[in-house]
Amino acid sequence: MAKRQVMFTFPRKLIQEPIIYELSHKFEVMTNIRRADVTEDRGWVVLELEGEDKEIDAGVAWVKEKGVRVDPIVGDIVEG
């Protein structure tokens, strides 16, 4: 079983969608929220995803396809 720590950033149009609920039901991924701030026009959630790697990959791909931005918690995305 793998664990991945990520941040989801939701645009306004997805604020009312139960994305995290659906993620844990459509895929074999356990979701564990650690921090969050959701307002009427924006939201972000820091959570841990636990499951088999391929289930987490598929789940994250689905979340991104829905329009949610997904960033890892560890490491900086750095080009230079």
Place this chain on the structure above:
Amino acid sequence: MSYATGLRCRKCGQEYPLQPIKVCDFCLSPLEVNYDYKAMAGVLSRRKISKGPFTMWRYRDLLPVESKGEIDIGTGFTPLLKADNLGHELGLDELYIKNDCLNPTYSFKDRAVSVAVTKAREFGFDTLACASTGNLAASVAAHAAKANMKAYVFVPANVEPGKLVGVAIYKPNLVTVDGSYDDVNRLCAELAQRYNWGFININLRPYYAEGSKTLGFEVAEQLGWRSPDCVVAPAASGLLFTRIWKGLQELSTLKLIGPVNTHMYLTQASGSSPIVHAFEAGSLHVHPVTPKTIVTSIAIGNPADGYHALMVARQSGGGASSATDEEAIEGMKLLAQTEGIFAEAAGGVVIAGLKKLAAAGAIKKDQLTVAFITGAGPRTQEIVSDVVHTFHVQPNLESFNEVLGVQV
């Protein structure tokens, strides 16, 4: 000996031992090294520091390392230069440039990596790793060579080979990954869980971060043991910016300098400016962006220390400004053509930001201001290749006179 006492989560306050831990177990926020300042104050003095080596390691008592054998390739104590020509251009009488181009691998990263690699060896790691094509990669590879440790540098497969020469020369294991930078970092996060390696900006990040404090220490000492009125520095993850502030605050806590009233201004490239957006929107959350800029060394779309950098800018009465790619290039040229310093594009962003802040009156003419130039230009010189203009002459004096209008 080290006066570090442990790690602490800046968000929720959870405490951890001094181990290679990447983030807080509870809220997944970054961790910071805590120190016993009372004990430190009993032994540290200006005199003691001034007797130290002319490198960043003169401040070793303020860094979280135990051993005497630091991995040092000659980093730090870089020049702090009075920039009269640039100051005259911008209407600033007390402008200084902190020139970190002159570190061994040509950027400020050497400060952070020197601490991280020293700590990695203390933890018993024999392998270092990072994901980067530029300044960080070169620094890690160089320090790994000095420490006689293995190094793995991960890059996307589509990076031009020419960009990797400055890393490959130190002979790390260069791993090209079929995917984007996101994919590279995700792979590194997974490898960090699987292998007992020292990942510079993952499980060594709290220690890596402390090295950048030495920029604040040096500037204060070089100014005659005082803090500047204004600081202008670039921000990528926000780590450097927060650590310059922490460095000044620590010196004040230890009564090595007076109270810190420095206004901290951060600058970012417009194509990757999430912290600037948050500052201008009056928001407390830094929303991630997708970077799109030629200033690759500070192109981080989701800055891990973004919130803390934002707080430093606000609480210090400072600010945040961004520069377009064109403004960054003009900034590089202005710095080179007034002060003789060839900075990378991030330096151009700092100069562009400084120019805007001076023009807006945010930085006053007589305020002692330090602009931090964090990396040298030659690594990415292709972005200013348009500066090459030649006078073509025949091999005789008459032709020279005719073309250049100079009497011989």
